[in-house]
Structure formats: C-alpha cells, structure tokens
Amino acid sequence: MKNMRRLSFAFALIICSFIFVGCGASNNTNKTLNNNLVNESNENSSKESENEKDKLKKLEEDKNNLEENKESIEDLEENKDIINEEISSKNKNGIKIVLDPGHSKNPGTEKEKISPDSNEMKLKDTSGSVGLISKKNEYEIAMDVTLKLKELLEKDGYTVVLTKDNVENSLSSIERAEFGNRENANLMIRIHCDSFSNSNAKGASMLVPKQRGYITKEISEKSIEYGKNIIEEYTKKTGLNNKGLQYRSDLTGFNWSKIPVVLLELGFISNPEEDKFLSSEENINTIAEGIKDGIEKINFK
Template sequence: MTKKKLLKTFKKSLGLFLALSFLGGSVPILYAANSFVVCIDPGHQAKGDGKTEPIAPGSGNRKARVSSGTSGVATKNPEYKINLEAGLILKELLESKGYKVVMTRTTNDVNISNAERAQLANEARADMTIRLHCDSINNGGKSGSVLLVPSQKGTYTSKIYKASFHYATCLKKALQNKGIKVNGIFERSDMTGFNWSQVPVVIFEMGFMSNWQEDRMLSDKNYQKKLMEAVLEALETYKTEITPPPHSLTN
C-alpha cells in the first residue's frame, strides 16, 4: 500500500471513529495479539492453610487462608488436582490464541492464600480472572455448573461487578451451546478472592464432584477441554462486547 493510500485509509477510519463517538455508538476495541491478560486461578491446593486472613482490605472479619477443597465421590480424586488439570488446559488454549496468561499456581504443592491469589491478578493488571473450582453438596442428584460473580452492591466489589457479570453471561451461553448445564449466575459478597480483587473475576464451578457421573466426567481430559473451550469462546465474545475497555487498557 502506498503512503497516499495508507493516509486515505487512516482518514476514513478516523472519520468513522469520530462519527460513531458523536452519535453515541459503540466503537469496536482492537487488541494486539498479546494485549489481553487472563489470570487463571486453579482453586485450592494439596494442603489447606487454616490460618486466617481478612476477607477484604481493612476488614475485621477473617476466614481461613485457603482449603484443599472437596474430593470425588466416584473417583476419589481431589478437587485441587482437577482444578489444576483444567487450568493448564486453559492456559494452552489461551496462549495458542495470543492471550497473555498468568497462573496463580502450576503445581499442587503450594501455599497461596485467596487474598494473595487476587493480589497476583491485580499486579498482573489482568483483564479477567478465571477461578476454577468444583462443587460438592449433600445431594448426589445435583449436577451442572455454577457461575459466581462479585456482588453488585458489595463494599469492595461494586466497581468490578459489571465486567465480571458480563463475562459470566458470555460463559453461560458458551457452556449451554455445548450442551453443558448451567444452574445460574450468583452474586457473592463473602468471598475473600472477590473482595481483594481490583480486576474482573468469575468463579467457574465446573460441576459437582458429589454426583457420581459428573465426578467421573470432571476427571476426563476430553471433558475438561470441552469446558475450557467454552471459557475461551466466552472470552472471545466478551472482548468484542465489553465497554469500557478491559482493565489493562485503562491503566
């Protein structure tokens, strides 16, 4: 392309941008291949830490730093193991698409509290934090995934609610398109990892390890990949829809 044609194209693009802005329309956000940062937090760890930490900055309420999670009724596999397996699959998928990925952990033998995990995402200026977990309940018939987001009216989370909820709706749709049951999107104000976060964050409870069939599915690498492909597809949708731009582009 000649210099003259390049200048002409630039002027056209600038004119369209200004027109959309003047008319109040949405202006598409263009990303460099590695400009979107995703923090993956595979929940729990091999050994829980019962020492306490504040559930929010400056809060007098305290909770255990981190637990080891649940385990499968059929497989007996620990949740922390499944979470990491899925997280490493997601890391590979995201990096293949040009995302910059930050992992809170890459092994099970760590001791990283929930607040510390949130702070890692903050320091990375993540555009989205995906916290991977599995559910368990005293009802073997319960199945399906659950999506948790920071509270809209939470003292510490109101600023990150909109983007977090937006991504959760994208993920819900992506999962349902793959035939995966989603029980709903629920707000939480009592979660340390949410309250310490300064960046958008969603907890993806991938399924119930208390359900015999679903527990076995959660240990299957092909099913894990299916779940993580939905996470990626939802991020691809989210990137084109979110306004204002994600965190790393506004700081």
C-alpha cells in the same frame, strides 16, 4: 346479314379477350399475394430466429455475470474472514487473563479477613472437595483444566498468567486477588468444582462479585457481563446444566480484587455423572474449550 354475323363474331372475340386477360391478371395477383405471404413468413421466421439468438446471448451473458458475481461474493467472504481474524487477533494480543486454579494439596489452617471492610475471618486456603466416584481431588481437576485452558488461550493470542502451576503450592485468597491486581489483568478466572451433600445436585454456575471491599460498581458490572458470556458458552460446549449467575459478597478472593473477577464452578463432583465427566482426562480439552469460547465472546472494556 353477313355484316351482322361479323360484328357478333368480333364482339365475342373481344369478350373472350377480356375474360382471358382478367383471368391472367387474377392469377398474377394471386401469385403476388402468395409471394408476399411467403416473404413475410420468411421475414417473421428470420426475426424469430434473431430474437432466439438474442435471448440465448443474453442468457449466456447473465450466466457469465452470475458466475462473476459468485466469485466476487466468495472473494468478499474470504476477505471478510481474513479481516475478522486480523481484528480478533489484534484484540486478543492486548488482553491479559489471570487463571487461578482453586485450592491446594497443602492448605494449612491459617485464617484471613474476608474483606477490607470486615473483621470476619475465613481459612486462607482449603483442599476443596473430592469426587464421589473418582475420588479425584478438586484441586487436581482445577489444575488440569487451568493448564489446558492456558495452552488454548495462548494459541489464540491471549496473554495468560497463572497464580500457580502446581497443586502443592498453597496461596491464600488475598494473595490470589493481589496477584491479579499486580498483573492489572483484564480478567481473573478462578477455577473450582462444586459439591453438595445431595448427590442429585448438578450443573455449572458462575459466581460474580457484588460491590464490596475493593469491588467497585464498574468492576462488578464488568465481572457480571464477562461471567455471563463464559457460563453460557461453557455449558453449551459441555452439555452441562446452566445454573446461571450467583452474586456473592462473602468471598475473600472477590472482595480484595481491583480487577474484574469471576469464579467458575465447573460442575458437581458430588454428582456421579458430573464427577465422571469432570475427572476424565479425555474431557479436559472439551471443558477448557468451553471456557475459551466464552472468553472469545467477551467485549473487553
């Protein structure tokens, strides 16, 4: 009986030992798991931190690249402008423009043939029209615009020649055309003002030559192309109505020309508003700039 009690007691001790060891092992396992989770969390945090650093670094690099590219683009644009200016300057240096201010103060009464292929006669020169309100003569306005245009074109590098530089000097239309022929100019621009019995008529127009006399198909086509550029830019600059191109074969100054030639009607000085605009000295620069802008658009051939 005593032995049985001892055995039971020993057995109980063994079981308690197992339970104690098991509990200890379980605690150790839990601690290990917890440690692993903490370590894993720390590793993840560390990786996330590294990723954020990498992202920030990449953003900084992208920013630097963007700034470098921006500077490169600005440099390219600056170089492009310089190159364009050089090309433009070279193109202008080889271009000769003849400017012909219309009419004169002392025109005379002599006549001349309107074309080499015709016996029809017209006056060699006239005094032109007079402003409805300003009473300023067409030949004065034409001369003012011509002199300012010459100044602007020469500043831009064009070679500019005038058929005359004062309103007293009278030239016939044939003499004007032959002047341009002798100069062998790239373009001759005749400067005039329009006029009509109806004071409501307004707008600027560009007269261009049809094939006749010395005007060949090539000269006519160039004149049309050049004239179109000028009237578009002129009316854009001045705000005047663009009446477009008028094709003419009855103008002496056209029919005797062997170079591209156009005649710009600046506007109607028989119209009160346009007379005021064209006769005002403060508008001369704007008028001349409009013509210059058109010339600069021309691709001379």
